[in-house]
Amino acid sequence: MPNHASRRNLLAAAAMAAVAGAGAVAASAGGHRTPDDGRAPGRAPVRSVRRLLDRMDLEEKVGQLFVSRAYGHAATEPDAADAAKNLELFGVRTAAELVARYHLGGIIYFAWAHNTRTPHQIASLSAGLQQAALASGSGIPLLLSTDQEHGAVARIGKPATLLPGAMALGAQHRATGSTADARLAARIAGAELAAMGIRQDYAPVADVNVDPANPVIGVRSFGADPGAVARLVAAQVRGYQQAGVAATAKHFPGHGDTATDSHVGLPVMRHSRAQWEELDEPPFRAAVEAGVDAIMTAHIVFPALDPSGDPATLSRPIVTGILRERLGFRGVVVTDALDMAGVRQKYGDDRVPVLALLAGCDQLLNPPDLGLAYRSVLAAVESGELTRERIDASVLRILELKARRGLFEGHPGAGEVDATVGTPEHRAAADAIAARTTTVLANPAGLLPLDAAAAPRLLVTGADPASPSGTTGPPTAVLARELTALGCRATALPPARAAAAAPGHAAVLVCTYNVAEGDDPQRALVAGLLATGVPVVALAIRNPYDAARLPACAAEVATYSWTDVEMRAAARVLTGAVRPAGRLPVPVPGRYPLGHGVTY
Numbered sequence: 172m173p174n175h176a177s178r179r180n181l182l183a184a185a186a187m188a189a190v191a192g193a194g195a196v197a198a199s200a201g202g203h204r205t206p207d208d209g210r211a212p213g214r215a216p217v218r219s220v221r222r223l224l225d226r227m228d229l230e231e232k233v234g235q236l237f238v239s240r241a242y243g244h245a246a247t248e249p250d251a252a253d254a255a256k257n258l259e260l261f262g263v264r265t266a267a268e269l270v271a272r273y274h275l276g277g278i279i280y281f282a283w284a285h286n287t288r289t290p291h292q293i294a295s296l297s298a299g300l301q302q303a304a305l306a307s308g309s310g311i312p313l314l315l316s317t318d319q320e321h322g323a324v325a326r327i328g329k330p331a332t333l334l335p336g337a338m339a340l341g342a343q344h345r346a347t348g349s350t351a352d353a354r355l356a357a358r359i360a361g362a363e364l365a366a367m368g369i370r371q372d373y374a375p376v377a378d379v380n381v382d383p384a385n386p387v388i389g390v391r392s393f394g395a396d397p398g399a400v401a402r403l404v405a406a407q408v409r410g411y412q413q414a415g416v417a418a419t420a421k422h423f424p425g426h427g428d429t430a431t432d433s434h435v436g437l438p439v440m441r442h443s444r445a446q447w448e449e450l451d452e453p454p455f456r457a458a459v460e461a462g463v464d465a466i467m468t469a470h471i472v473f474p475a476l477d478p479s480g481d482p483a484t485l486s487r488p489i490v491t492g493i494l495r496e497r498l499g500f501r502g503v504v505v506t507d508a509l510d511m512a513g514v515r516q517k518y519g520d521d522r523v524p525v526l527a528l529l530a531g532c533d534q535l536l537n538p539p540d541l542g543l544a545y546r547s548v549l550a551a552v553e554s555g556e557l558t559r560e561r562i563d564a565s566v567l568r569i570l571e572l573k574a575r576r577g578l579f580e581g582h583p584g585a586g587e588v589d590a591t592v593g594t595p596e597h598r599a600a601a602d603a604i605a606a607r608t609t610t611v612l613a614n615p616a617g618l619l620p621l622d623a624a625a626a627p628r629l630l631v632t633g634a635d636p637a638s639p640s641g642t643t644g645p646p647t648a649v650l651a652r653e654l655t656a657l658g659c660r661a662t663a664l665p666p667a668r669a670a671a672a673a674p675g676h677a678a679v680l681v682c683t684y685n686v687a688e689g690d691d692p693q694r695a696l697v698a699g700l701l702a703t704g705v706p707v708v709a710l711a712i713r714n715p716y717d718a719a720r721l722p723a724c725a726a727e728v729a730t731y732s733w734t735d736v737e738m739r740a741a742a743r744v745l746t747g748a749v750r751p752a753g754r755l756p757v758p759v760p761g762r763y764p765l766g767h768g769v770t771y
Contacts, residue, residue, distance in 0.1 A: 187483025220570045220673050223311075224563060231309040232566045234274025234547050236528070238316060238505070238536045241266035242284045244292055246299025254283055261541060266296075267303035273545055274307060276569055277314040279537055280326060280369065287317070287327045288590040290367055294585060297368025301582050312578040314417070314569070319360060322732040323390050323713065328642060329735075330593040331363050334601045339608035339731035340403060341394035341756030345766050350406035352604045353393075357418070359597050364416050366583050366591035370576045371417040372469060373445060373505075375407040377454035378427035383716040383760060387432040388684075390713055390731050394756025395765060401457035408461040417576055420458035422469035422507060423494055424476060425451030433470040433513030435572050437482060440473040456498055464572055465503040466494060468532060470513030484514050485523065489666035490531035503568050505534035509544070521547040528557055533565035558579035570708075605740035610753030610768045612718055612727040618678065618706050619726045620747025620771060623658035631661055632669035634693065634698075634712065636733060646712055646733040647682055653742035654680075666696050673703040678725070680708045680745070686720040686735070697721050710741060715755060718750055719762045729755070747771070 224232070242256040244248025246267040249257065254264040263269050266278065270515040278300055280286035280293070287293055297315050304313045317326045322336015324744070333344075334356045343352050357375070364372055379400050380392035393403040404420060411418035422433075424447065429438035442451065457467065477488040484490075484506045494500050506527050507514070514523055524535045524544040528551075538544035551557040573579065591597075611619065621627055635645035642650060647663040654661035661680075664672055673679050679700050686693045700707045706725035711717035715729035728745070730737045742748040754768040 185231045189598075198344050198640050218641045220574055221567060224567055224570060227309065227566070229309075229549065229552060229559070229562070231274045232562050233545060233552070234309065235311065235566045236278035236533065236535050236548065237538070237541065237545060238277035238314070238534050239269065239273070239275055239277055239541050240281060240537050241269050241278055241285050241286075244285050244288050244296060246296055246303055252736045266300060269541075270300060270303045270313065271307040273541060274309045274311075275304070275313065276311075276534065277316055277371070279676070280317040281316065282326050285401035290327070290331055290363075290588045291585065292585065293327065293367040293369070294326060294588050298582055301368070311570070312573060312582075314371050314573055314576075314578065315369045316373060317364070317369055317746060318373045319364060319369075320374045320391055321360060322354065322734065322737075325404070325734070327364075327367070328467075332359055332593050332597040333642070333734050333736050334360060335608050335737060335740075336390055336732050337393045337403070338380075338390040338756055339372040339605065339737065339753075341392075341399060341567070342729070342731060342753035342768075343604070344399055344403055345394070345396075345605040345754035345756045346768065347705050350402050352607060354406040354410040355600060356604055357407040358414050359600060361411040361414025363597070365414055366587040367584055370415065370578060371419060371465065372411055373419045373421060373497065374411070374511050375404050375418065375420060376422070377404045377420040377458055378422060378425055380427045380757060381430045381450060382430065383714070383719075383757070385429060386426065387429070387434065388427050392427055395428050395758060396756065397453040399756065401453040404454045405457040408463045412462065412464060415577060417464035417497055417503075417572060418458075419467050419505060420455060421462050422468035422471075423455055423466050424469065424473055424489055425455075426469045427451065427756045429471060431513075434511050434703050437513045437516045439476075440471050442473070442475060444475045447473070455494075459498050459500045463502060463548050464575070465505050465534070466500060467505050467507055467536075468527075470507055470511055481517065481526075482514050484532065485518070485526040487530045495531055501568075503534055504532045505570050506532050506536050508537040509535060510537055510539040515539075519667050520544065522615065524548055525551040525557060528561065528565065533568050556639065564702050572574075601736050602739060606743055606749045607734045608730040608753045609737070609740045609744040609749075609751055610715070610729040610731075610755060611744065611751040611770065612715070612729055612755070612759075612763055612767065613724070614726045614769055614771065615705075616725055617771075618708065619679065619745060621659065621745055623654075623746040623748070626658055626660055627677035628675065629654055629659050629661040630669060630673055630676045630679045631663045631682070632666050632679065633696065633710075635682075636683035636684050636713070642735050646738050649735055649738040650682070650710075650742060653739050654746065655715065657742055657746045657748060659746065666692075670697070670699045670703055670742050673700060673705045676705055678706045678708055679703075680710060682712045682733070683717045683721065684711075684713050686717040688720060691720070693717075694721055697724065708745070712737070716759055729753070754767070
């Protein structure tokens, strides 16, 4: 058996080497990236981490490759329903037992797994899981992760700071050419994650969204211009990693022009090799050049890059041939979640993790059957299909990442949450950034800005999609509340009551959400409101492409998200408290070109 006390000494030595190699980088940067460019400072921790690797047995090494979900708000005392779910799926009651059984390299947090109730609870869960990892056979700290893209995808809500998402930041960048807001947003997000013990974020999205009908990317992308997307990806990589959190650029080799959601099917990317080099490659190349810690693969077929029909996650020509050899990426390659349909259609759940490793991936994210996946990798090593050297290469990259991110140096205390998460400074920065993203698309009759000083009666209606956790209410209600706070008399009503109630109001503000081609009830709602003769302001609260699928209105606005921070920004722009500054980071076919936006 390995000598665990000696191993922990090696862990401490690795951490010290990482800090020394970083040249006295600030503690908030995790002892890895420099404040100026976010790049790796060197290879100082490698020898100590390699000695640690040499002391691990095969079961421990294979465990380090896996990042699994686990149910429950606490590491050792989950609620009864969560304990039952863990027992059903994993054969153990608690997340701590799961970590010990499989020597896991990481845990991914989800709201639906009840991992992310409050910042203090998250920090406590993180501390409990790290304690379980350090007490287990391997004694290696976990890399705790989540998808906190902000905007449309946020696993952690208020009182943590909610920031504008990628396409909103693209609208700001389109107007100013500056990447400062994107970098600041990532630094704030990273600092808050680190305070809760989360040291890997599956962000930023590096996909270039060139398909308005893309069902899974859309506003999660910075836009349609590969050069702008590349600059913003690099800025966010540096921001996250300066805060001590591993950034993860996704979804390689590019998911921005697909008609299928890889959660439910297997998309096919039809770009030629030349188109890929022009459109899809630049953001990933920029991420590599910015020193990104990790890159996530996509479950998409890309015939121009690999004609085999294998999804990119399982494609050696794509992962090793292009990502490793062409782009020179030396960091950690993490699969997209292995429970998604896109990676399970061609091969069984026992083969997928083995094939991902053969392709060149390192971290195996959220397999549907962890026990089966773990045993399958062990069996592949024992049969010789996977060599021990291949396993060692991936584990070494994972251990180096953990050392660079300061995981061997201890973990944040409870006071870090209060000092960092959702602070007034962070919330004010989020509001200031959001105010620069809202985009006025049309205002032909000069209806905007609304004269809040005259206390106009306003009706707010339309789509109320489920909001990311922690928002304070449906977007129509939030918008009405914020307009009222600015001096208007705004009321939110459901769509079924809006047309009848519209007469007598100065304007009707209708929120739309992904208006579909053809017979969409949102189009009928807007037409009915226009028929009342009351001026109508259409607000596209997710994809800005809605403007092309609706009748022309007195004014049209894009917010790119429906979270509180974007609704507050919209209210300020609508009333002239803030001048509109955003510019479209994507074209709206048939209506508005890339870069369009009006002001007043």
